[in-house]
Amino acid sequence: MSIKSHELPKCFTEWGYKFHHLGMPTNKEQPNEKYIPKFGLYTSGFADNPFGIEMMRYEKDSSIDKKIQEQPHIAFVVDDLDHELKVRGFNVLTPPNSPSDGARVAMIEYNGVVIELIEFR
Numbered sequence: 001m002s003i004k005s006h007e008l009p010k011c012f013t014e015w016g017y018k019f020h021h022l023g024m025p026t027n028k029e030q031p032n033e034k035y036i037p038k039f040g041l042y043t044s045g046f047a048d049n050p051f052g053i054e055m056m057r058y059e060k061d062s063s064i065d066k067k068i069q070e071q072p073h074i075a076f077v078v079d080d081l082d083h084e085l086k087v088r089g090f091n092v093l094t095p096p097n098s099p100s101d102g103a104r105v106a107m108i109e110y111n112g113v114v115i116e117l118i119e120f121r
Helices: 066-070 081-088
Strands: 018-026 034-036 041-044 053-058 073-077 091-100 103-110 113-120
Touching: 018 113, 066 091, 081 091, 081 103, 081 113
Parallel strands: 018 053, 073 113
Antiparallel strands: 018 073, 034 041, 041 053, 091 103, 103 113
16 A cells, blocks of 8 residues: 555554654764764764754774665664564664663664664663
């Protein structure tokens, strides 16, 4: 069943997802970067951006999947990360992990697009 251009996508209307941020890869150092050593990743901008845009800068030897490093991703908050991964059959690029206190995330690929799913506790 197709949706009309003025309707919200199924992930909002049926699955209950909520938009969180758009992750934008960059090679340029950004103001107020936060370093996440276990991933070789610098993040910045989310706290000050009214549209939820976060800049992502990766070290050359980052363990993060190259698809994630090279293309923007959209992130959604979900109620139960494990449930979503199990019932939706997504192609998982990065299995569930905790990049910060109180958050669990997984990176998936859907039709060639990188998507982050976040569960907050």
